[in-house]
Amino acid sequence: MCVNYVTVKRDSLARFAALDQRVPFAPRGEWEHEVWQDYAAPIVVAAPQGRDRRCLVASYGMVPQHRLAPGSRAYSTMNARSETVAELASYRDAWARFRFCLVPMERWxxxxxxxxxxxxxxxxxxxxxxxxxxxxxxxxxxxxxxxxCSFTQLTVNADAHPLLSRFHRPGDEKRALVPLAPEHWDAWLHCRDPDAARRMLVLPEEGLLTAGPEPLAGTADPQPGLF
Known part of the structure; x- marks a missing residue:
């Protein structure tokens, strides 16, 4: 599962939506370019009225760590499995309320x-x-x-995908984020049918994505923790 990605810079947001200035920004009025758990990052949501979109700055992870009950075991909510999103307490209310969003990024x-x-x-x-x-x-x-605000990224099974099946430990189920084509952005944000929403969660065709090694700058690759 994805626990780290590179978001877009402020000057690239216009292609997605206008930034809602009423929502608190990250320190210094900007967000970190590389996003980890509980970092602030831009997301795109449906505007309250009409078919417009707006950009909010939200915390990565549906349940921020400071929202966990005292003494409870830490757990990650950066990714939500699409198959169980309607059942798990961390996500089911947002799913039932059709709180769909887009997460802009350069790469994950x-x-x-x-x-x-x-x-x-x-x-x-x-x-x-x-x-x-x-x-x-x-x-x-x-x-x-x-x-x-906070957010999570939905994942689907990627066992059969030519590129996205190449990730995660050998023997583990392959999971992947779902990039949506621009022509589907508004349909996703304004969807009010859970079955229709699930039908949109389809991985892109072979050739649209590319991948390659990108170690953490100045460090050796860390071993994965929760995933």
Whole structure:
């Protein structure tokens, strides 16, 4: 599962939606280019009225770590399996309320073991254009009254995909994010039928994506933790 990706820069957001200035930004008015759990990053959601879109800055992971009950075991909500998203407590309310979002990114990272050891690989569009992957979002009210947002990325089985089946440990089920084609962005954001939403969660055809090694800058590849 994806736990790290490269988001788009502010000047690239216009192709997705207008940025909602009322939503709190990350420190210094900008988000980190490489996103990890609980980092702030832009997402695209349906505008309250009409067919427009808007961009929010939200926290990566449906349940931020500071929202976990004291003493509870830490768990990750950065990815949601599409097959069980309607059942699990962390996601079912957002799914039932059709809180669909797009997660803009340049590329995402997955572990590859074809060399016999873990290597971090990046996956992006072959033409270099930004991606928008399918996700869910929700809002939280902080103790001080601020309204903040969080999000997760949906995943599907990738065992049969020529490229995306090459990631994760040998013997493990292959899972992948779902990049949506631009012509499907609005249909996803405004979908109000769970069956129709599931039908949109289809991996891209072979050739649209490309992948290759991209180690963490200045470090050896870490061994994967939860995934």
């Amino acid at each position: 990272f997955e572990p590859n073991y074809e060399s016999g050891r873990h290597q971090r690989w990046s996956i992006g569009r072959a033409d270099g254009a930004p991606l928008a992957v399918a996700g869910l979002w929700r809002a939280w009210e902080e103790p001080d009254g601020r309204r903040v």
